Amino acid sequence: MLRTVDVDDNAISYTLERKPVKNINLRIKADQSVYVSAPKDVPAKTVDAFVREKSAYILRAIKKFKDKNRLDASEHQFVDGETVNLFGRNLRLKVRYATRNKIESDGIYVTLYVKDVNDSELKKRVLETWLREKCKDEVTSICQKVYPKVKKYGVAFPEIQMREMVSRWGSCSPKKGFVTFNTALIEMPVSCIEYVVTHEFTHFLYPNHSQKFYQQLAIFMPDWEERKKRLEG
Known part of the structure:
Protein backbone atom coordinates (compact mmCIF):
# COMPACT_ATOMS: atom_id res chain seq x y z
CA MET A 1 0.00 0.00 0.00
CA LEU A 2 1.47 3.34 -1.07
CA ARG A 3 0.76 6.27 1.26
CA THR A 4 1.89 9.91 1.33
CA VAL A 5 2.26 12.34 4.22
CA ASP A 6 2.93 16.07 4.00
CA VAL A 7 5.65 17.54 6.20
CA ASP A 8 6.14 21.29 5.85
CA ASP A 9 7.05 21.75 2.16
CA ASN A 10 7.87 18.10 1.58
CA ALA A 11 5.72 15.13 0.61
CA ILE A 12 7.01 11.75 1.80
CA SER A 13 5.62 8.73 -0.02
CA TYR A 14 6.13 5.34 1.55
CA THR A 15 5.14 1.73 1.05
CA LEU A 16 3.22 0.27 3.99
CA GLU A 17 3.26 -3.48 4.50
CA ARG A 18 1.33 -5.28 7.22
CA LYS A 19 3.45 -7.95 8.90
CA PRO A 20 3.38 -10.06 12.09
CA VAL A 21 5.74 -7.72 13.94
CA LYS A 22 5.49 -6.05 17.34
CA ASN A 23 6.72 -2.58 16.34
CA ILE A 24 6.57 -0.19 13.41
CA ASN A 25 9.78 -0.58 11.38
CA LEU A 26 11.28 1.88 8.92
CA ARG A 27 13.74 1.37 6.05
CA ILE A 28 15.08 3.81 3.48
CA LYS A 29 16.50 2.02 0.47
CA ALA A 30 19.42 3.05 -1.72
CA ASP A 31 16.99 4.10 -4.47
CA GLN A 32 15.54 6.61 -1.94
CA SER A 33 12.26 4.69 -1.55
CA VAL A 34 10.75 4.50 1.93
CA TYR A 35 9.41 1.22 3.30
CA VAL A 36 7.43 0.79 6.53
CA SER A 37 6.21 -2.45 8.08
CA ALA A 38 3.62 -2.39 10.86
CA PRO A 39 1.42 -4.75 12.89
CA LYS A 40 -2.00 -5.46 11.41
CA ASP A 41 -3.87 -3.81 14.31
CA VAL A 42 -2.05 -0.45 14.08
CA PRO A 43 -4.22 2.17 12.30
CA ALA A 44 -2.80 3.70 9.12
CA LYS A 45 -3.08 7.16 10.69
CA THR A 46 -0.79 6.01 13.49
CA VAL A 47 1.75 4.87 10.90
CA ASP A 48 1.42 8.25 9.15
CA ALA A 49 2.16 9.96 12.47
CA PHE A 50 5.22 7.73 12.91
CA VAL A 51 6.53 8.73 9.47
CA ARG A 52 5.99 12.42 10.25
CA GLU A 53 7.88 11.98 13.52
CA LYS A 54 10.78 10.42 11.61
CA SER A 55 10.57 12.90 8.72
CA ALA A 56 13.80 14.72 9.54
CA TYR A 57 15.71 11.43 9.60
CA ILE A 58 14.02 10.21 6.41
CA LEU A 59 14.82 13.38 4.47
CA ARG A 60 18.44 13.35 5.66
CA ALA A 61 18.82 9.71 4.66
CA ILE A 62 17.33 10.34 1.22
CA LYS A 63 19.69 13.29 0.72
CA LYS A 64 22.69 11.18 1.75
CA PHE A 65 21.78 8.51 -0.78
CA LYS A 66 21.37 11.12 -3.51
CA ASP A 67 24.70 12.71 -2.62
CA LYS A 68 26.40 9.31 -2.49
CA ASN A 69 25.05 8.37 -5.91
CA ARG A 70 26.32 11.65 -7.37
CA LEU A 71 29.74 11.13 -5.82
CA ASP A 72 29.96 7.54 -7.01
CA ALA A 73 29.03 8.62 -10.51
CA SER A 74 31.24 11.67 -10.88
CA GLU A 75 33.96 12.10 -8.28
CA HIS A 76 35.47 8.77 -7.29
CA GLN A 77 38.12 8.21 -9.92
CA PHE A 78 40.66 7.04 -7.31
CA VAL A 79 43.33 9.60 -8.19
CA ASP A 80 45.67 11.80 -6.18
CA GLY A 81 43.94 14.38 -4.03
CA GLU A 82 40.59 12.65 -3.55
CA THR A 83 39.15 12.46 -0.06
CA VAL A 84 39.01 9.22 1.91
CA ASN A 85 36.66 9.39 4.89
CA LEU A 86 38.13 7.43 7.78
CA PHE A 87 36.43 7.49 11.18
CA GLY A 88 35.27 11.08 10.89
CA ARG A 89 38.50 12.40 9.38
CA ASN A 90 39.09 13.46 5.78
CA LEU A 91 42.34 11.97 4.55
CA ARG A 92 43.90 12.59 1.15
CA LEU A 93 44.51 9.84 -1.36
CA LYS A 94 47.85 9.20 -3.05
CA VAL A 95 48.15 6.64 -5.85
CA ARG A 96 51.51 5.02 -6.55
CA TYR A 97 52.77 2.18 -8.72
CA ALA A 98 54.07 -0.94 -6.97
CA THR A 99 54.67 -4.58 -7.79
CA ARG A 100 52.23 -5.58 -5.02
CA ASN A 101 48.84 -4.08 -4.23
CA LYS A 102 48.75 -2.60 -0.74
CA ILE A 103 47.69 0.47 1.26
CA GLU A 104 49.49 2.54 3.87
CA SER A 105 48.20 5.45 5.96
CA ASP A 106 50.00 7.96 8.17
CA GLY A 107 46.87 9.67 9.51
CA ILE A 108 47.04 12.42 6.89
CA TYR A 109 47.36 10.50 3.63
CA VAL A 110 46.11 7.14 2.42
CA THR A 111 48.65 5.85 -0.07
CA LEU A 112 47.28 3.31 -2.52
CA TYR A 113 49.94 1.13 -4.14
CA VAL A 114 48.73 -0.80 -7.19
CA LYS A 115 50.21 -2.71 -10.10
CA ASP A 116 48.31 -0.56 -12.61
CA VAL A 117 47.61 3.07 -11.64
CA ASN A 118 45.26 3.46 -14.60
CA ASP A 119 43.00 0.57 -13.63
CA SER A 120 40.08 2.23 -11.78
CA GLU A 121 38.40 -1.07 -10.91
CA LEU A 122 41.60 -2.40 -9.39
CA LYS A 123 42.11 0.75 -7.32
CA LYS A 124 38.50 0.67 -6.15
CA ARG A 125 38.70 -3.01 -5.16
CA VAL A 126 41.95 -2.63 -3.22
CA LEU A 127 40.78 0.50 -1.39
CA GLU A 128 37.35 -0.88 -0.51
CA THR A 129 38.84 -4.14 0.79
CA TRP A 130 41.21 -2.19 3.00
CA LEU A 131 38.40 0.04 4.29
CA ARG A 132 36.21 -2.96 5.16
CA GLU A 133 39.08 -4.55 7.08
CA LYS A 134 39.81 -1.30 8.94
CA CYS A 135 36.14 -0.95 9.79
CA LYS A 136 35.83 -4.49 11.14
CA ASP A 137 39.03 -4.13 13.18
Missing part, protein backbone atom coordinates in the same frame (compact mmCIF):
# COMPACT_ATOMS: atom_id res chain seq x y z
CA GLU A 138 37.79 -0.90 14.80
CA VAL A 139 34.27 -2.19 15.40
CA THR A 140 35.59 -5.43 16.90
CA SER A 141 37.92 -3.48 19.19
CA ILE A 142 35.01 -1.33 20.41
CA CYS A 143 32.86 -4.44 20.90
CA GLN A 144 35.56 -5.90 23.16
CA LYS A 145 35.54 -2.71 25.24
CA VAL A 146 31.75 -2.57 25.51
CA TYR A 147 31.21 -6.29 26.12
CA PRO A 148 32.01 -6.25 29.89
CA LYS A 149 28.87 -4.13 30.38
CA VAL A 150 26.65 -7.06 29.31
CA LYS A 151 28.93 -9.96 30.26
CA LYS A 152 27.83 -9.76 33.89
CA TYR A 153 24.28 -10.53 32.72
CA GLY A 154 25.41 -13.86 31.29
CA VAL A 155 25.71 -12.72 27.68
CA ALA A 156 28.32 -14.57 25.61
CA PHE A 157 30.57 -12.52 23.34
CA PRO A 158 28.78 -12.44 19.98
CA GLU A 159 30.01 -13.16 16.48
CA ILE A 160 30.76 -9.85 14.74
CA GLN A 161 29.60 -9.50 11.14
CA MET A 162 30.02 -6.61 8.68
CA ARG A 163 27.93 -5.87 5.61
CA GLU A 164 26.41 -3.04 3.63
CA MET A 165 23.10 -1.99 5.17
CA VAL A 166 20.59 0.41 3.66
CA SER A 167 18.70 1.82 6.62
CA ARG A 168 20.45 0.61 9.77
CA TRP A 169 23.81 1.12 11.41
CA GLY A 170 23.58 -2.26 13.11
CA SER A 171 21.34 -5.16 14.01
CA CYS A 172 21.36 -7.72 16.80
CA SER A 173 20.26 -11.35 16.79
CA PRO A 174 20.30 -12.35 20.48
CA LYS A 175 19.04 -15.91 19.89
CA LYS A 176 21.66 -16.60 17.21
CA GLY A 177 24.43 -14.83 19.10
CA PHE A 178 25.69 -12.43 16.47
CA VAL A 179 25.69 -8.70 15.76
CA THR A 180 25.86 -7.16 12.29
CA PHE A 181 27.28 -3.70 11.64
CA ASN A 182 27.08 -1.42 8.63
CA THR A 183 30.35 -1.09 6.71
CA ALA A 184 29.49 2.62 6.27
CA LEU A 185 30.57 3.10 9.90
CA ILE A 186 34.09 3.49 8.45
CA GLU A 187 33.16 7.16 7.83
CA MET A 188 31.76 7.83 11.31
CA PRO A 189 33.64 9.21 14.34
CA VAL A 190 34.65 6.60 16.90
CA SER A 191 32.27 8.12 19.48
CA CYS A 192 29.35 7.37 17.13
CA ILE A 193 30.52 3.81 16.54
CA GLU A 194 30.68 3.36 20.31
CA TYR A 195 27.03 4.39 20.49
CA VAL A 196 25.99 1.92 17.77
CA VAL A 197 27.86 -0.93 19.47
CA THR A 198 26.39 -0.10 22.89
CA HIS A 199 22.91 0.17 21.37
CA GLU A 200 23.17 -3.27 19.76
CA PHE A 201 24.70 -4.91 22.85
CA THR A 202 21.83 -3.53 24.94
CA HIS A 203 19.49 -5.52 22.70
CA PHE A 204 20.94 -8.70 24.21
CA LEU A 205 19.14 -7.65 27.39
CA TYR A 206 16.06 -6.04 25.79
CA PRO A 207 15.40 -7.16 22.19
CA ASN A 208 12.91 -4.35 21.46
CA HIS A 209 12.92 -0.57 21.88
CA SER A 210 10.95 -0.54 25.11
CA GLN A 211 11.26 1.99 27.89
CA LYS A 212 13.42 -0.48 29.81
CA PHE A 213 15.74 -0.74 26.81
CA TYR A 214 16.35 3.02 26.76
CA GLN A 215 16.73 3.13 30.53
CA GLN A 216 19.42 0.47 30.32
CA LEU A 217 21.09 2.20 27.37
CA ALA A 218 21.27 5.41 29.42
CA ILE A 219 22.98 3.50 32.23
CA PHE A 220 25.55 2.08 29.82
CA MET A 221 26.00 5.39 27.95
CA PRO A 222 24.51 8.52 29.59
CA ASP A 223 25.20 10.71 26.53
CA TRP A 224 23.77 8.28 23.95
CA GLU A 225 21.26 10.83 22.60
CA GLU A 226 24.01 13.33 21.79
CA ARG A 227 26.02 10.65 20.01
CA LYS A 228 22.95 9.48 18.10
CA LYS A 229 22.27 13.02 16.85
CA ARG A 230 25.88 13.31 15.70
CA LEU A 231 25.57 9.98 13.89
CA GLU A 232 22.35 10.95 12.08
CA GLY A 233 23.38 14.56 11.43
Whole structure:
Protein backbone atom coordinates (compact mmCIF):
# COMPACT_ATOMS: atom_id res chain seq x y z
CA MET A 1 0.00 0.00 0.00
CA LEU A 2 1.47 3.34 -1.07
CA ARG A 3 0.76 6.27 1.26
CA THR A 4 1.89 9.91 1.33
CA VAL A 5 2.26 12.34 4.22
CA ASP A 6 2.93 16.07 4.00
CA VAL A 7 5.65 17.54 6.20
CA ASP A 8 6.14 21.29 5.85
CA ASP A 9 7.05 21.75 2.16
CA ASN A 10 7.87 18.10 1.58
CA ALA A 11 5.72 15.13 0.61
CA ILE A 12 7.01 11.75 1.80
CA SER A 13 5.62 8.73 -0.02
CA TYR A 14 6.13 5.34 1.55
CA THR A 15 5.14 1.73 1.05
CA LEU A 16 3.22 0.27 3.99
CA GLU A 17 3.26 -3.48 4.50
CA ARG A 18 1.33 -5.28 7.22
CA LYS A 19 3.45 -7.95 8.90
CA PRO A 20 3.38 -10.06 12.09
CA VAL A 21 5.74 -7.72 13.94
CA LYS A 22 5.49 -6.05 17.34
CA ASN A 23 6.72 -2.58 16.34
CA ILE A 24 6.57 -0.19 13.41
CA ASN A 25 9.78 -0.58 11.38
CA LEU A 26 11.28 1.88 8.92
CA ARG A 27 13.74 1.37 6.05
CA ILE A 28 15.08 3.81 3.48
CA LYS A 29 16.50 2.02 0.47
CA ALA A 30 19.42 3.05 -1.72
CA ASP A 31 16.99 4.10 -4.47
CA GLN A 32 15.54 6.61 -1.94
CA SER A 33 12.26 4.69 -1.55
CA VAL A 34 10.75 4.50 1.93
CA TYR A 35 9.41 1.22 3.30
CA VAL A 36 7.43 0.79 6.53
CA SER A 37 6.21 -2.45 8.08
CA ALA A 38 3.62 -2.39 10.86
CA PRO A 39 1.42 -4.75 12.89
CA LYS A 40 -2.00 -5.46 11.41
CA ASP A 41 -3.87 -3.81 14.31
CA VAL A 42 -2.05 -0.45 14.08
CA PRO A 43 -4.22 2.17 12.30
CA ALA A 44 -2.80 3.70 9.12
CA LYS A 45 -3.08 7.16 10.69
CA THR A 46 -0.79 6.01 13.49
CA VAL A 47 1.75 4.87 10.90
CA ASP A 48 1.42 8.25 9.15
CA ALA A 49 2.16 9.96 12.47
CA PHE A 50 5.22 7.73 12.91
CA VAL A 51 6.53 8.73 9.47
CA ARG A 52 5.99 12.42 10.25
CA GLU A 53 7.88 11.98 13.52
CA LYS A 54 10.78 10.42 11.61
CA SER A 55 10.57 12.90 8.72
CA ALA A 56 13.80 14.72 9.54
CA TYR A 57 15.71 11.43 9.60
CA ILE A 58 14.02 10.21 6.41
CA LEU A 59 14.82 13.38 4.47
CA ARG A 60 18.44 13.35 5.66
CA ALA A 61 18.82 9.71 4.66
CA ILE A 62 17.33 10.34 1.22
CA LYS A 63 19.69 13.29 0.72
CA LYS A 64 22.69 11.18 1.75
CA PHE A 65 21.78 8.51 -0.78
CA LYS A 66 21.37 11.12 -3.51
CA ASP A 67 24.70 12.71 -2.62
CA LYS A 68 26.40 9.31 -2.49
CA ASN A 69 25.05 8.37 -5.91
CA ARG A 70 26.32 11.65 -7.37
CA LEU A 71 29.74 11.13 -5.82
CA ASP A 72 29.96 7.54 -7.01
CA ALA A 73 29.03 8.62 -10.51
CA SER A 74 31.24 11.67 -10.88
CA GLU A 75 33.96 12.10 -8.28
CA HIS A 76 35.47 8.77 -7.29
CA GLN A 77 38.12 8.21 -9.92
CA PHE A 78 40.66 7.04 -7.31
CA VAL A 79 43.33 9.60 -8.19
CA ASP A 80 45.67 11.80 -6.18
CA GLY A 81 43.94 14.38 -4.03
CA GLU A 82 40.59 12.65 -3.55
CA THR A 83 39.15 12.46 -0.06
CA VAL A 84 39.01 9.22 1.91
CA ASN A 85 36.66 9.39 4.89
CA LEU A 86 38.13 7.43 7.78
CA PHE A 87 36.43 7.49 11.18
CA GLY A 88 35.27 11.08 10.89
CA ARG A 89 38.50 12.40 9.38
CA ASN A 90 39.09 13.46 5.78
CA LEU A 91 42.34 11.97 4.55
CA ARG A 92 43.90 12.59 1.15
CA LEU A 93 44.51 9.84 -1.36
CA LYS A 94 47.85 9.20 -3.05
CA VAL A 95 48.15 6.64 -5.85
CA ARG A 96 51.51 5.02 -6.55
CA TYR A 97 52.77 2.18 -8.72
CA ALA A 98 54.07 -0.94 -6.97
CA THR A 99 54.67 -4.58 -7.79
CA ARG A 100 52.23 -5.58 -5.02
CA ASN A 101 48.84 -4.08 -4.23
CA LYS A 102 48.75 -2.60 -0.74
CA ILE A 103 47.69 0.47 1.26
CA GLU A 104 49.49 2.54 3.87
CA SER A 105 48.20 5.45 5.96
CA ASP A 106 50.00 7.96 8.17
CA GLY A 107 46.87 9.67 9.51
CA ILE A 108 47.04 12.42 6.89
CA TYR A 109 47.36 10.50 3.63
CA VAL A 110 46.11 7.14 2.42
CA THR A 111 48.65 5.85 -0.07
CA LEU A 112 47.28 3.31 -2.52
CA TYR A 113 49.94 1.13 -4.14
CA VAL A 114 48.73 -0.80 -7.19
CA LYS A 115 50.21 -2.71 -10.10
CA ASP A 116 48.31 -0.56 -12.61
CA VAL A 117 47.61 3.07 -11.64
CA ASN A 118 45.26 3.46 -14.60
CA ASP A 119 43.00 0.57 -13.63
CA SER A 120 40.08 2.23 -11.78
CA GLU A 121 38.40 -1.07 -10.91
CA LEU A 122 41.60 -2.40 -9.39
CA LYS A 123 42.11 0.75 -7.32
CA LYS A 124 38.50 0.67 -6.15
CA ARG A 125 38.70 -3.01 -5.16
CA VAL A 126 41.95 -2.63 -3.22
CA LEU A 127 40.78 0.50 -1.39
CA GLU A 128 37.35 -0.88 -0.51
CA THR A 129 38.84 -4.14 0.79
CA TRP A 130 41.21 -2.19 3.00
CA LEU A 131 38.40 0.04 4.29
CA ARG A 132 36.21 -2.96 5.16
CA GLU A 133 39.08 -4.55 7.08
CA LYS A 134 39.81 -1.30 8.94
CA CYS A 135 36.14 -0.95 9.79
CA LYS A 136 35.83 -4.49 11.14
CA ASP A 137 39.03 -4.13 13.18
CA GLU A 138 37.79 -0.90 14.80
CA VAL A 139 34.27 -2.19 15.40
CA THR A 140 35.59 -5.43 16.90
CA SER A 141 37.92 -3.48 19.19
CA ILE A 142 35.01 -1.33 20.41
CA CYS A 143 32.86 -4.44 20.90
CA GLN A 144 35.56 -5.90 23.16
CA LYS A 145 35.54 -2.71 25.24
CA VAL A 146 31.75 -2.57 25.51
CA TYR A 147 31.21 -6.29 26.12
CA PRO A 148 32.01 -6.25 29.89
CA LYS A 149 28.87 -4.13 30.38
CA VAL A 150 26.65 -7.06 29.31
CA LYS A 151 28.93 -9.96 30.26
CA LYS A 152 27.83 -9.76 33.89
CA TYR A 153 24.28 -10.53 32.72
CA GLY A 154 25.41 -13.86 31.29
CA VAL A 155 25.71 -12.72 27.68
CA ALA A 156 28.32 -14.57 25.61
CA PHE A 157 30.57 -12.52 23.34
CA PRO A 158 28.78 -12.44 19.98
CA GLU A 159 30.01 -13.16 16.48
CA ILE A 160 30.76 -9.85 14.74
CA GLN A 161 29.60 -9.50 11.14
CA MET A 162 30.02 -6.61 8.68
CA ARG A 163 27.93 -5.87 5.61
CA GLU A 164 26.41 -3.04 3.63
CA MET A 165 23.10 -1.99 5.17
CA VAL A 166 20.59 0.41 3.66
CA SER A 167 18.70 1.82 6.62
CA ARG A 168 20.45 0.61 9.77
CA TRP A 169 23.81 1.12 11.41
CA GLY A 170 23.58 -2.26 13.11
CA SER A 171 21.34 -5.16 14.01
CA CYS A 172 21.36 -7.72 16.80
CA SER A 173 20.26 -11.35 16.79
CA PRO A 174 20.30 -12.35 20.48
CA LYS A 175 19.04 -15.91 19.89
CA LYS A 176 21.66 -16.60 17.21
CA GLY A 177 24.43 -14.83 19.10
CA PHE A 178 25.69 -12.43 16.47
CA VAL A 179 25.69 -8.70 15.76
CA THR A 180 25.86 -7.16 12.29
CA PHE A 181 27.28 -3.70 11.64
CA ASN A 182 27.08 -1.42 8.63
CA THR A 183 30.35 -1.09 6.71
CA ALA A 184 29.49 2.62 6.27
CA LEU A 185 30.57 3.10 9.90
CA ILE A 186 34.09 3.49 8.45
CA GLU A 187 33.16 7.16 7.83
CA MET A 188 31.76 7.83 11.31
CA PRO A 189 33.64 9.21 14.34
CA VAL A 190 34.65 6.60 16.90
CA SER A 191 32.27 8.12 19.48
CA CYS A 192 29.35 7.37 17.13
CA ILE A 193 30.52 3.81 16.54
CA GLU A 194 30.68 3.36 20.31
CA TYR A 195 27.03 4.39 20.49
CA VAL A 196 25.99 1.92 17.77
CA VAL A 197 27.86 -0.93 19.47
CA THR A 198 26.39 -0.10 22.89
CA HIS A 199 22.91 0.17 21.37
CA GLU A 200 23.17 -3.27 19.76
CA PHE A 201 24.70 -4.91 22.85
CA THR A 202 21.83 -3.53 24.94
CA HIS A 203 19.49 -5.52 22.70
CA PHE A 204 20.94 -8.70 24.21
CA LEU A 205 19.14 -7.65 27.39
CA TYR A 206 16.06 -6.04 25.79
CA PRO A 207 15.40 -7.16 22.19
CA ASN A 208 12.91 -4.35 21.46
CA HIS A 209 12.92 -0.57 21.88
CA SER A 210 10.95 -0.54 25.11
CA GLN A 211 11.26 1.99 27.89
CA LYS A 212 13.42 -0.48 29.81
CA PHE A 213 15.74 -0.74 26.81
CA TYR A 214 16.35 3.02 26.76
CA GLN A 215 16.73 3.13 30.53
CA GLN A 216 19.42 0.47 30.32
CA LEU A 217 21.09 2.20 27.37
CA ALA A 218 21.27 5.41 29.42
CA ILE A 219 22.98 3.50 32.23
CA PHE A 220 25.55 2.08 29.82
CA MET A 221 26.00 5.39 27.95
CA PRO A 222 24.51 8.52 29.59
CA ASP A 223 25.20 10.71 26.53
CA TRP A 224 23.77 8.28 23.95
CA GLU A 225 21.26 10.83 22.60
CA GLU A 226 24.01 13.33 21.79
CA ARG A 227 26.02 10.65 20.01
CA LYS A 228 22.95 9.48 18.10
CA LYS A 229 22.27 13.02 16.85
CA ARG A 230 25.88 13.31 15.70
CA LEU A 231 25.57 9.98 13.89
CA GLU A 232 22.35 10.95 12.08
CA GLY A 233 23.38 14.56 11.43
